Each structure stands twice: as C-alpha cells, then as structure tokens.
Amino acid sequence: MDIISAALPMLLKGLQVTLYIFVIAIIIGFLVGLVIALFRLAPIKILNWIAKIYVDAIRGTPFIVQLFFIYFGLNSLQIISLNSTTAGIITVAINAGAYFAEIIRAGIQSIDKGQTEAARSIGFTGAQTMRYIILPQAFRRMLPTITNQSIISLKDTSLLSVIGIADLTQQGQIQASATFEAFKIWLAVGVIYFIIIYLLTLLANFVERRFQLR
Amino acid sequence: MSMITVKNLRKSFGKLEVLKDINAEVKEKEVICVIGPSGSGKSTFLRCLNRLEEITGGQVVINGHDITDKKVDLNKVRQEVGMVFQQFNLFPHKTVLENITLGPIKIHGTEKTEAEKLALELLDKVGLREKANSYPGELSGGQKQRVAIARALAMNPKIMLFDEPTSALDPEMVGDVLEVMKQLAKEGMTMVVVTHEMGFAREVGDRVIFMDGGYIVEENEPNALFGNPQHERTKAFLSKVL
Ligand SMILES: Nc1ncnc2c1ncn2[C@@H]1O[C@H](COP(=O)(O)OP(=O)(O)OP(=O)(O)O)[C@@H](O)[C@H]1O
Ligand SMILES: [Mg+2]
Numbered sequence: 001m002d003i004i005s006a007a008l009p010m011l012l013k014g015l016q017v018t019l020y021i022f023v024i025a026i027i028i029g030f031l032v033g034l035v036i037a038l039f040r041l042a043p044i045k046i047l048n049w050i051a052k053i054y055v056d057a058i059r060g061t062p063f064i065v066q067l068f069f070i071y072f073g074l075n076s077l078q079i080i081s082l083n084s085t086t087a088g089i090i091t092v093a094i095n096a097g098a099y100f101a102e103i104i105r106a107g108i109q110s111i112d113k114g115q116t117e118a119a120r121s122i123g124f125t126g127a128q129t130m131r132y133i134i135l136p137q138a139f140r141r142m143l144p145t146i147t148n149q150s151i152i153s154l155k156d157t158s159l160l161s162v163i164g165i166a167d168l169t170q171q172g173q174i175q176a177s178a179t180f181e182a183f184k185i186w187l188a189v190g191v192i193y194f195i196i197i198y199l200l201t202l203l204a205n206f207v208e209r210r211f212q213l214r
Numbered sequence: 215m216s217m218i219t220v221k222n223l224r225k226s227f228g229k230l231e232v233l234k235d236i237n238a239e240v241k242e243k244e245v246i247c248v249i250g251p252s253g254s255g256k257s258t259f260l261r262c263l264n265r266l267e268e269i270t271g272g273q274v275v276i277n278g279h280d281i282t283d284k285k286v287d288l289n290k291v292r293q294e295v296g297m298v299f300q301q302f303n304l305f306p307h308k309t310v311l312e313n314i315t316l317g318p319i320k321i322h323g324t325e326k327t328e329a330e331k332l333a334l335e336l337l338d339k340v341g342l343r344e345k346a347n348s349y350p351g352e353l354s355g356g357q358k359q360r361v362a363i364a365r366a367l368a369m370n371p372k373i374m375l376f377d378e379p380t381s382a383l384d385p386e387m388v389g390d391v392l393e394v395m396k397q398l399a400k401e402g403m404t405m406v407v408v409t410h411e412m413g414f415a416r417e418v419g420d421r422v423i424f425m426d427g428g429y430i431v432e433e434n435e436p437n438a439l440f441g442n443p444q445h446e447r448t449k450a451f452l453s454k455v456l
Contacts, residue, residue, distance in 0.1 A: 112303075114299060114301050114303035115303060115305065117266055117297075117299070117303065118297075118299065118303035118304075118305070118362075119305075120266065120292065121264055121266060121292055121295070121296070121297035121366075122292065122293070122296075122316075122317040122321070122365070122366070122369055123289050123290070123292040123293035123317065123321050123369060124289070124317070124320070124321065125289055128320060128321075132316060132320060133305055136307050137305075137306065137307050140307070
C-alpha cells in the first residue's frame with residue numbers, strides 16, 4: 001500500500017495532464033465535428049468532399065500514425081514547431097472530430113424532415129432552423145454516442161505517452177520502473193482511469209436525464 | 215384583391231411530372247378547398263405555394279410577391295403564409311407556449327412577454343390555454359393540430375395553407391379542429407385547404423378545386439361542383455367519396 005501512496009502524487013499529476021489534454025481536445029473536437037457534419041450536409045459539393053475525405057482519412061488510419069504524422073511529420077518540415085502537448089491535443093481533437101462529425105451527421109439526419117418543413121414554413125432561415133429546431137433535438141439523441149466517443153478519446157490520450165507527454169500512463173511507466181512494482185502501479189493506473197471514465201458516464205447520464213424529451 | 219395567382223405552374227420530381235399546367239387564383243378572404251384522389255398532386259400544389267417544393271416552371275405570386283423570382287426573399291414571404299401539416303410537426307423539445315412564441319421572438323423580434331401574451335390569446339382561441347406548459351408529446355392528435363394552427367397564426371399570416379389537417383386524427387378529434395378552421399374562415403382569413411372532408415368543403419369553401427393526374431380538372435362553387443359535376447372524372451371521384 002505504501003508503494004502506491006508514495007507513487008500517487010505523481011500519478012495524480014499525470015492525471016491532471018491527461019484531463020487537461022482531454023478536456024481541451026474534446027471541446028475542439030466537438031466543434032470540428034459540428035463544422036464537418038454541416039459541411040457534409042451542405043448543398044455544396046466541394047464542402048461535401050472536404051468533409052468526406054477528412055472523415056475517411058481519419059477513420060482509415062491508426063491513431064498512433066496520426067500522432068506521429070502531426071508530431072514528427074509536421075515538425076520535420078520545419079515550418080511550424082509543435083511541442084508535444086500541442087501536438088497531442090491537436091491529434092486527439094482531429095481524431096475525435098472525425099468521429100463526432102459522423103455522429104452529428106447521423107443525428108441531424110435522424111430528425112424528421114417535417115421539423116425542417118414546419119420551421120421553414122414559419123419563416124426561419126436554414127441556419128435558424130438548424131440552431132433552434134434540428135440541433136437541439138439531434139443533440140439529445142446523440143448524447144449516448146457522444147459519451148461513448150469521448151470515453152474512447154480519453155483512453156486514446158494514453159498513447160500520447162509515446163511522444164513524451166507526462167500523462168497518467170507516462171507517470172505509470174516512470175513509477176513502475178522506479179519502484180520495480182509494475183503489478184501494483186499498473187493496477188493503480190487502471191483503477192484511476194476506470195474511476196474517471198465512471199464519473200464521465202455518471203455525468204453523461206445526468207445530462208441525458210436533464211435533457212430528456214418529454 | 216388577388217392573394218394567390220398561379221400561372222402555368224409545373225412541377226416534376228426527376229422524370230415524373232406531378233403538376234402539369236396549373237392555373238388558379240385566390241382572392242382575399244376566400245376559402246378554397248382542394249380535393250382529388252391520392253397522388254393527384256394536391257400536396258405538391260400546396261407546397262409550391264410557399265415553395266417548400268422547388269418550382270419547375272410557371273409563376274406563383276403570393277400577396278404581390280413573385281416567389282418564382284430568383285431575387286425574392288422567401289423567408290419574408292413565408293412569414294405571410296402559415297402552413298398546417300397532416301402530421302402536425304410541432305417541435306417536440308419545446309412546450310406548447312414555446313412552439314408558438316419561437317417564431318415571433320426569433321423572427322419578428324417580439325418581446326418575450328408580448329409574444330407570450332399573444333400566444334395565450336391564440337391558445338384561448340383554439341381552446342387550449344390550459345396546455346400552455348405541456349409538451350407536444352403530452353397532447354392528443356386533435357390538440358396537437360390546434361396548437362399547430364395557433365403556431366402558424368402567431369406569425370400573423372395573410373394566408374393559411376392546410377394539407378389534410380384532420381386526416382391523421384381519430385374521428386372524435388376531427389370536429390374540434392374543423393371548428394377552429396371554420397372560425398378562422400369566418401374572421402376572413404384567406405385559406406387553401408386540401409381535404410377529404412367533403413362536408414367541410416361544402417359548408418366552408420367558397421370554391422372547390424378538383425385535381426386529378428396533375429391537372430385542375432374542375433373548379434366551382436361547392437354546391438355546383440358537388441351537385442352537378444361537369445366532368446366524368448369528377449363524377450367518378452365524387453361517387454366514391456360521397
Ligand atoms: N419528394 C418526392 N419525390 C418524388 N415523388 C414525389 C415526391 N413527393 C410527391 N411525389 C409524387 O408526386 C405525386 C403527387 O404527390 P402528392 O403528395 O402531391 O399527392 P396528393 O394528391 O397530395 O396525394 P394524397 O391524397 O395521397 O396526399 C405522387 O405520385 C407522389 O408519389
Ligand atoms: Mg397529400
């Protein structure tokens with residue numbers, strides 16, 4: 001037990017990094033996903049194509065390759081210089097964005113066409129219809145899948161340790177090799193991830209209940 | 215004064231021509247009922263009047279606005295044309311009151327308290343004031359349709375379009391909705407009503423249009439059209455539904 005309590009401060013420091021990256025990346029990722037979903041549904045061919053290529057490219061490649069491409073690949077061009085945290089946030093955001101885009105697109109398309117017609121017949125513009133009528137309903141339906149993708153993205157952040165980000169997993173590695181107590185340390189790391197994801201699920205359930213359709 | 219003028223209106227879905235050379239005119243305060251067999255193009259015709267359907271050819275002028283003109287501000291014209299759908303299409307995530315006030319607040323920029331006052335008056339009119347804070351999911355079909363009518367009226371339209379407003383209702387709910395529509399007609403609203411309710415067409419309609427196969431086959435005052443139809447197709451249709 002004292003092994004773990006000795007390692008805990010460092011693990012929690014790692015958790016802080018994990019959560020910091022996760023929260024920023026998931027917010028950016030959601031906004032990217034929303035824009036890409038709207039591109040996908042817009043009556044403009046070029047935008048459809050941009051959205052489709054983006055989503056297919058992300059879905060068709062492993063996360064770790066995306067990470068290396070952004071961190072090592074982009075930096076090697078020596079046009080921009082991304083530190084590891086920035087590269088990590090960008091990768092998680094761009095990766096989640098593609099999946100969010102698909103979730104949001106499906107959510108929007110699941111709303112009955114009569115809703116759009118009713119809104120347009122009242123005199124709402126296309127943008128107002130999206131904002132006041134379609135998205136609020138679609139969002140309620142998407143919540144469970146959004147939660148799922150967020151959990152996947154949270155777990156994906158553990159791969160950021162390979163580019164040297166001092167996240168929870170990286171701290172686990174440091175502690176495991178310093179203490180020679182791999183079993184206990186990795187068990188503790190696992191439990192911490194589990195608790196965070198559990199809390200995230202509770203939060204999602206709470207939001208879902210608050211927004212439930214009557 | 216002419217509220218709706220339709221000239222040589224044509225509408226195709228791909229290769230399928232659904233409306234073929236439709237000509238019609240609706241004057242202020244007139245109530246026009248549109249009848250005809252399923253698939254004859256009644257809904258498509260109605261939906262062309264606020265351009266929910268893109269128009270393939272011809273001209274549609276609504277209260278002086280040529281809506282087939284590329285430069286027309288459709289959103290503006292639609293504010294003058296209320297529409298009521300067979301499936302109600304209330305916004306399920308909004309209360310009855312919010313359904314009615316959303317348009318006035320967001321489009322007309324009406325103050326919330328002002329919009330709510332107006333909405334409650336409209337709810338009184340359709341007999342549903344006590345449902346103001348309910349959600350659409352808690353209402354019966356007939357109640358939903360009356361809220362949908364109130365929602366359309368909240369934009370203070372010059373014209374109301376109805377697409378089979380009672381077809382999705384249980385029989386005992388039909389009367390309440392028709393009663394609201396009758397009242398509206400009495401107050402001088404210009405209305406175009408696609409309906410299977412021949413009794414309503416006869417009692418409330420100033421003119422009845424019979425459509426078949428994408429054409430207006432016959433058009434007349436209700437008593438003349440129902441009592442003495444001129445065309446074989448009209449006779450055949452009426453003998454089935456009367
Ligand atoms: N969006 C669409 N795409 C393709 N075809 C359509 C579309 N909407 C309607 N149609 C076709 O156009 C024709 C006329 O349809 P419309 O809905 O106007 O008929 P209707 O007279 O309202 O019939 P009903 O009494 O059944 O409502 C039908 O053959 C229908 O299948
Ligand atoms: Mg129809």
